[in-house]
Amino acid sequence: MRILQINLERGWRGGERQTLLTLQGLQALGHAPALVARAGGVLAQRAEAAGVPVHACRGGPGLASFLLSQGGRYDVWHAQTAQAMSVAALLRPVLRVPLVFTRRTAFASSGSQRARRWKWARADALVAISQAAAQAPQDLGLPVSVIPSAVQAVEPAPGRVAALQQTFALEGRRVLVTAAALSPEKDPQTLIEAVAHVCQQFPDVSCLHCGADGAAAADARARVEALGLQDRYLFAGFQPHVADALALADVYVSSSRFEALGTSVLDACLAGLPVVATEVGGHAEILAPDRGLLVAAGDASALARRIVWVLTHPAAAQAMGTRARAYVEQEFSVPGMVASYERLYRRLVAR
Structure with missing residues (x-):
């Protein structure tokens, strides 16, 4: 045809x-x-x-x-x-x-x-x-x-992974990763507030935000500066090889207010990562009932609590990521x- x-x-x-x-x-x-x-x-x-x-x-x-x-x-x-x-x-x-x-x-x-x-x-x-x-x-x-x-599995490139780690001083850090444009529907403000809560409890946590600038970029950067998170909340810009960033991650986080499906969440699941995401659109279809942690959109405190749970329950979180990977491999x-x-x-x- x-x-x-x-x-x-x-x-x-x-x-x-x-x-x-x-x-x-x-x-x-x-x-x-x-x-x-x-x-x-x-x-x-x-x-x-x-x-x-x-x-x-x-x-x-x-x-x-x-x-x-x-x-x-x-x-x-x-x-x-x-x-x-x-x-x-x-x-x-x-x-x-x-x-x-x-x-x-x-x-x-x-x-x-x-x-x-x-x-x-x-x-x-x-x-x-x-x-x-x-x-x-x-x-x-x-x-x-x-x-x-x-989605299809993409192997990270060790050289690019090392370059990302060095560029953003991530060696020895526990890393949260999100891949989302800095646009209103992705709600970076809520994620920034959640990361601020997490950083108060864990001095070794950084968040790597991969995504192109959009209408919410200026406000997001201003909020990071106001919270004093410049060394903890790191704007990596558009990354053509997201697998490299995922290779550095301990947790994948999505704060979107609208999401038809969420291919970035699918990528994270395929990488075997535990995922914390808002309960919107396709996120629930991917992560429910026991393949990820879901929170209400716009609730920074709940998002922070779920991230903390993943960081403090590594074995259970990894089992959750393994279930998600098996599901995504089969269904997507x-x-x-x-x-x-x-x-x-x-x-x-x-x-």
């Missing part, structure tokens, strides 16, 4: 990683996938390096032009982001190529319910990465299939995700 994946995001987050994994998986199965991606974006660069045909464009108008001129050559379109779906939905009646949309968010979408329903209903198959992500279209009466995102594999999409594409083409 000729399958066109569409993703115009500039950066590299969970959706972009899932797009590339899908493309590579389809290639391995003998299909002919291609990608429409933003010119100069990280996804376009990585897909080209992986040998995937890439059609670069500079935004929605460029995508529309490509679909009108060349989109009819494909058996299926797969919109991997909301922006891609908006453009594809407008053109779907003209070209009538089967259209799949994967919803990757769990927070409220902008615009009216009527507009959202119109757009989502243009998809021949509407997919969500978790039950949390499926809720909004289901509330509008639309059928949704759940195909979870996938790349071959499983790609096979689910392949079956979906085949049904649409046959129909």
Whole structure:
């Protein structure tokens, strides 16, 4: 099958990683996938390096032009982001190529319910990465299939791990790690407050925050300075190899207020780490009932207490991480995700 994946995001987050994994998986199965991606974006660069045909464009108008001129050559379109779906939905009646949309968010979408329903209903198959992500279209009466995102084990590079450890003076420290953009929905303020509580009890604890700057970055840095945590709460910026940071971690922590699934939590589970996370969206689907510790969003004190429990109960925490790793290996594999999409594409083409 000729399958066109569409993703115009500039950066590299969970959706972009899932797009590339899908493309590579389809290639391995003998299909002919291609990608429409933003010119100069990280996804376009990585897909080209992986040998995937890439059609670069500079935004929605460029995508529309490509679909009108060349989109009819494909058996299926797969919109991997909301922006891609908006453009594809407008053109779907003209070209009538089967259209799949994967919803990757769990927070409220902008615009009216009527507009959202119109757009989502243009998809021949509407997919969500978790039950949390499926809720909004289901509330509008639309059928949704759940195909979870996938993760694959990545070995840390000893040289890069040593460089991180040296750069942030982590030798001999117990390390908390989070991988999240400094954006409001990730709620770095709550994590900073929790780390402040933990640091009062444990002089050997540091927190390594891996993630690009966003709208919450200035406030997060100001709060760290106000609390005197500059040497304990460490902003590492975007890390292209998160496995290296996870190799230094004793605990993985997520303070997100919204999370459709949480691929960073999946990465941490796959690394065998004990995880403390907010009970939002897909976190509960991954970690409940005994694969991690969950707290209410925004509750810094509860987050700190759970982190302290992990630090003071290492054997039980490690057993929890082992259970999570076994579950994630079984339920969130790349071959499983790609096979689910392949079956979906085949049904649409046959129909």
